[in-house]
Amino acid sequence: MNRKWIGLAATSLLVAACGLVAAQDKKEHDEPETPLGKIMEKVQKLNGDMTRYVRNAAQYKKSQKDLEKAALEFAKLAKESKKFTDPYVKNVKDVKEPQKKWDDIMDAWEKTSKDLAAAVAKDSTTQKEAKELFQKVKNTCADCHTVFRVEKEAF
Ligand code: HEC
Numbered sequence: 001m002n003r004k005w006i007g008l009a010a011t012s013l014l015v016a017a018c019g020l021v022a023a024q025d026k027k028e029h030d031e032p033e034t035p036l037g038k039i040m041e042k043v044q045k046l047n048g049d050m051t052r053y054v055r056n057a058a059q060y061k062k063s064q065k066d067l068e069k070a071a072l073e074f075a076k077l078a079k080e081s082k083k084f085t086d087p088y089v090k091n092v093k094d095v096k097e098p099q100k101k102w103d104d105i106m107d108a109w110e111k112t113s114k115d116l117a118a119a120v121a122k123d124s125t126t127q128k129e130a131k132e133l134f135q136k137v138k139n140t141c142a143d144c145h146t147v148f149r150v151e152k153e154a155f
Pocket of ligand 1: 105138
């Protein structure tokens with residue numbers, strides 16, 4: 001091979017390598033690679049389903065069983081998530097007893113989910129009541145994210 005061809009081959013290799021790095025970057029950004037991030041993906045999907053289930057009375061009636069199941073799954077996922085404190089708890093600043101705060105919010109998520117499931121299991125519970133109970137569950141997501149979910153770019 002003459003010099004020109006070697007140069008060309010090297011250039012195209014470099015281009016290919018850059019493409020690979022870019023693809024890798026994108027993958028890391030789009031897909032959660034932490035164990036908690038993976039659970040949260042499931043949580044997000046269930047959250048969307050549940051939001052739909054409580055949207056109106058007709059939908060609620062149709063989805064009551066599914067909603068109960070999803071709420072119980074939430075309680076399970078909350079229990080599972082609780083142990084993944086690292087690195088979130090140690091990274092927060094200006095929070096007193098972050099470990100306790102983490103545990104408390106996880107417990108609140110589990111409890112509000114169980115309350116929702118129990119209410120939905122009863123025929124007397126209305127869609128409006130279920131929606132309010134679901135809102136309490138969602139408040140725990142926000143409570144935790146504002147404290148512990150620091151965007152990666154911030155580090
Ligand atoms: C006690 C804390 C806590 C609670 C409660 C919590 N989350 Fe999260 N969530 C986190 C943390 C921490 C992350 C960042 C995980 C990571 O990327 O490593 C996260 C990430 C996420 C993500 C992004 C996942 C990704 O990386 O793509 C979604 C979506 C999400 N949570 C939804 C929810 C919803 C919906 C609820 C409530 C039903 C909820 N979370 C409750 C702590 C919590």
